Amino acid sequence: MKKTGEIIREKREKKRLLLRHVSAQLDIDTAILSKIERGERKATREQITKLAEILELDKESLLIQYLSEKILYEIQDEDLGIQALKVAEKTIKYRVTKNK
Amino acid sequence: MKKTGEIIREKREKKRLLLRHVSAQLDIDTAILSKIERGERKATREQITKLAEILELDKESLLIQYLSEKILYEIQDEDLGIQALKVAEKTIKYRVTKNK
DNA sequence: TTTACATTTGACAATTATTGTCAAGTTAAT
DNA sequence: ATTAACTTGACAATAATTGTCAAATGTAAA
Numbered sequence: 001m002k003k004t005g006e007i008i009r010e011k012r013e014k015k016r017l018l019l020r021h022v023s024a025q026l027d028i029d030t031a032i033l034s035k036i037e038r039g040e041r042k043a044t045r046e047q048i049t050k051l052a053e054i055l056e057l058d059k060e061s062l063l064i065q066y067l068s069e070k071i072l073y074e075i076q077d078e079d080l081g082i083q084a085l086k087v088a089e090k091t092i093k094y095r096v097t098k099n100k
Numbered sequence: 101m102k103k104t105g106e107i108i109r110e111k112r113e114k115k116r117l118l119l120r121h122v123s124a125q126l127d128i129d130t131a132i133l134s135k136i137e138r139g140e141r142k143a144t145r146e147q148i149t150k151l152a153e154i155l156e157l158d159k160e161s162l163l164i165q166y167l168s169e170k171i172l173y174e175i176q177d178e179d180l181g182i183q184a185l186k187v188a189e190k191t192i193k194y195r196v197t198k199n200k
Numbered sequence: 201t202t203t204a205c206a207t208t209t210g211a212c213a214a215t216t217a218t219t220g221t222c223a224a225g226t227t228a229a230t
Numbered sequence: 231a232t233t234a235a236c237t238t239g240a241c242a243a244t245a246a247t248t249g250t251c252a253a254a255t256g257t258a259a260a
Contacts, residue, residue, distance in 0.1 A: 029221055034237060060180060067175055067184035072191060074174050075167055084167035085189050091172060092182055129250055134208060
């Protein structure tokens with residue numbers, strides 16, 4: 001699956017927008033956007049939703065992708081990662097059914 | 101499923117250890133351990149492994165529980181959470197099979 | 201009940217991580 | 231060679247995390 005940064009860069013280029021154009025709208029330096037696109041920095045949640053608007057990307061898909069990367073970053077290369085994910089999933093599902 | 105803090109508190113009490121005993125070994129104030137046990141603060145990864153040793157808890161299980169809570173904290177109450185978890189899982193599995 | 205000790209609470213200090221700017225360095229297309 | 235876009239890295243600002251401390255509260259035995 002494509003990384004968040006790649007998705008952003010590809011769409012930005014397809015729209016023929018420069019880093020300068022988009023970063024101005026995000027109110028950050030081009031340097032950061034450059035780093036975000038290359039995966040050297042994480043965006044903030046707010047930046048992701050703004051980017052989806054600016055670049056006309058599906059907001060939900062982009063957020064899901066973004067969140068999944070945050071999760072993976074959190075568990076790093078723990079080999080207990082998969083098990084932790086499964087436990088987290090169960091907990092969420094439990095919460096949902098119990099409506100709490 | 102039981103929360104990390106609960107597991108810790110229960111085992112500490114079963115072993116008749118005081119906050120003061122355990123927190124000294126962790127080299128932190130009792131206040132923090134108290135908060136960790138009641139879920140008011142997160143422990144660090146290092147504290148979790150030390151706690152497993154001190155309290156003779158299964159290190160892997162405790163870490164899995166701990167990591168899953170970090171994950172859940174990360175996605176907060178995003179309703180895209182479950183989907184993000186699934187994407188993360190796929191990515192990890194992919195990485196594992198591709199050995200990279 | 202008071203004394204003694206364990207735990208909790210909350211204000212705030214220290215430390216660490218994240219997010220940002222800036223200026224100089226590359227790259228690529230004229 | 232010039233110019234504009236992008237990248238890099240040092241470092242500043244900000245925000246989040248992790249900690250201390252002291253006072254408050256709970257608990258139980260004398």
